[in-house]
Amino acid sequence: MRVNIIGGGLAGCALAYVLKNNGAEPVIYEASSCLAAGASGNDVGLYNPRLSAHFDGMAQFYSDGFFQALEVFGHFGDAIDWNPCGALTLMTNERRIKRFRKTMASWDWSEEDMRLVSAQEATDIAGVDVPNECLYLPRSGNISPKKICHEYARGVEVHLNHAVDDLEALEGDVSVLACGIACLGFEEAARIPLSTVRGQVSYVAQTEATKDLKVALSYGGHFAPARDGVHCVGSTFQPWDERIDLREEDDSANLEKLFSVFPHLDGNYDIKGRRASMRTTSRDHFPVIGQLSDGVYISTAHGSYGILSSLVSANMLSNFIVGGGYAVSAEIESALSFTRFKG
């Protein structure tokens, strides 16, 4: 079965990968001159599930995504700069302490996948001073979102510089909108409450103080262990801003946030690069996945967790389109459907 996929970011490429593995013929249409041209084009991203206090349907969705991703990342390995270094989520205030203690109690993950660690244990794990108790996910870590898009799309028919504006003009009976905020340009999706959030990541040279960092740090920002001497630090979160120009002040904002939690890392950093793009989010900040109308599906609003949610959504949509594989509960299906915004 031919499936047209509109958009060549994480959502579209992950879907193409899963459909191809399930015997379908995905075809990607990408408006830009390369894959991963939008939010998915960063060199480094953190794959951590969205950690909620209670283990509800959406927690199940992100939890499933995490374990599905470990298998896929293990398969791609170095080709996607996979670094399963572990991630420490800092409990920097009372609200985060309460929330992550509840996460620990309600998520049914084994100790080898999630545990609370004291500030001293976190410091031993991290290789730099960590001032707070943390939620530690030893199998979390970093990949290159840009590289995984290319790996997902390997062997898939891709049409670059091809902005789709009319699904009827495409061959085949099934199309999937995976084009971020541009989904709003299609009649079937025009009323879904989607919006964008600008984000900039900064790439900084390691220093004496940071060179021993061994895990990804998550503290409201994200600081990744150095790769070839360069750390990724991010990201700004600017819902009011619709431009993707590159800004020195956003590098400063990323570093200031890091220093506010890790004062001993304060210092002069050599900025090696930066990248800005737009996240797409929905009114309730969860993805929008599922069937829109006969033969038309959607995968968008992956927000700040697109590395995992794009893959679990791809598995879910593949089940809808070609059957078999990963089936979600009715609760998850309706929590992700565009129909939740009706009425």
Ligand SMILES: Cc1cc2nc3c(=O)[nH]c(=O)nc-3n(C[C@H](O)[C@H](O)[C@H](O)COP(=O)(O)OP(=O)(O)OC[C@H]3O[C@@H](n4cnc5c(N)ncnc54)[C@H](O)[C@@H]3O)c2cc1C
């Ligand atoms: C600064 C920043 C840091 C982030 N860090 C992380 C992180 O650490 N971990 C994590 O999990 N997530 C992170 N995210 C979120 C993640 O990057 C996104 O959720 C994910 O990339 C969304 O993928 P997507 O395919 O839905 O959208 P996009 O990557 O934006 O892809 C949409 C594609 O559709 C194309 N398109 C648009 N219109 C059309 C059309 N009409 N026809 C054809 N193609 C079209 C666009 O050119 C684009 O390539 C971050 C995001 C940002 C901005």
